[in-house]
Amino acid sequence: MKRYLAISLALSCFAQPAFAGNNIDLSNHTQEKFKHFSEDLGSALSYKAVIPAESLGITGFDIALEVSSTETKSLGDAIGTSDTTMIVPKLHIHKGLPFNIDVGAFYASVPTTNIQLVGAELRYAILEGGTAMPAVAVRAAMSKLSGVDQLALNTSSLDISISKGFAMVTPYAGVGTVQVSSNTSGLEEENFNQAKTFAGINLNLGLTNIAIEYDKTGEATSYSAKIGLRF
Numbered sequence: 001m002k003r004y005l006a007i008s009l010a011l012s013c014f015a016q017p018a019f020a021g022n023n024i025d026l027s028n029h030t031q032e033k034f035k036h037f038s039e040d041l042g043s044a045l046s047y048k049a050v051i052p053a054e055s056l057g058i059t060g061f062d063i064a065l066e067v068s069s070t071e072t073k074s075l076g077d078a079i080g081t082s083d084t085t086m087i088v089p090k091l092h093i094h095k096g097l098p099f100n101i102d103v104g105a106f107y108a109s110v111p112t113t114n115i116q117l118v119g120a121e122l123r124y125a126i127l128e129g130g131t132a133m134p135a136v137a138v139r140a141a142m143s144k145l146s147g148v149d150q151l152a153l154n155t156s157s158l159d160i161s162i163s164k165g166f167a168m169v170t171p172y173a174g175v176g177t178v179q180v181s182s183n184t185s186g187l188e189e190e191n192f193n194q195a196k197t198f199a200g201i202n203l204n205l206g207l208t209n210i211a212i213e214y215d216k217t218g219e220a221t222s223y224s225a226k227i228g229l230r231f
Contacts, residue, residue, distance in 0.1 A: 046157055066224060069087050119141060159176025
């Protein structure tokens with residue numbers, strides 16, 4: 001299973017993505033179409049932690065290769081294709097700090113496109129969790145798109161999550177909200193909030209760590225997977 005997931009992740013990084021930064025054309029978009037486009041893109045590019053609620057601890061690290069795939073409805077008009085699945089590979093890192101605080105960040109550069117994306121989070125475990133008790137955490141996060149001349153897009157999010165470890169396996173789930181700010185020339189800036197729900201499973205095999213996550217932000221659904229080191 002570990003080998004299969006690793007191969008799948010590696011191949012996903014080199015897959016031809018539907019969203020090509022060189023080919024975005026928003027010139028024929030009405031304000032309504034631009035809003036739908038921004039809703040889908042905001043969902044795809046918003047921060048996805050792919051990690052349980054429990055704190056890593058002061059010495060803890062989580063470093064991983066992550067791939068997210070988002071099914072959308074409104075990207076095709078802007079990129080001239082009926083395929084609206086967006087694949088985003090990322091390098092993701094989390095670090096534990098004192099007082100049940102964790103920080104995280106990612107960098108993404110989508111192959112064959114101009115798209116670059118950065119994101120960061122600050123997470124606080126309200127409940128640390130233990131043998132009998134689950135962990136509960138609140139998180140503030142952001143992401144920022146760059147490299148696409150016609151478009152400026154930023155997201156910020158707040159969520160609360162819960163997780164409970166069972167030996168090597170830790171399921172988790174959460175809810176939150178994502179604020180999207182999207183701007184292109186010739187149209188009014190779009191600013192709106194989208195509801196967010198997510199759930200995932202983390203599998204720790206010594207130093208090797210594997211996680212998968214389902215996310216629904218607005219009307220778009222994303223699936224993420226990551227493999228890396230957690231200690």
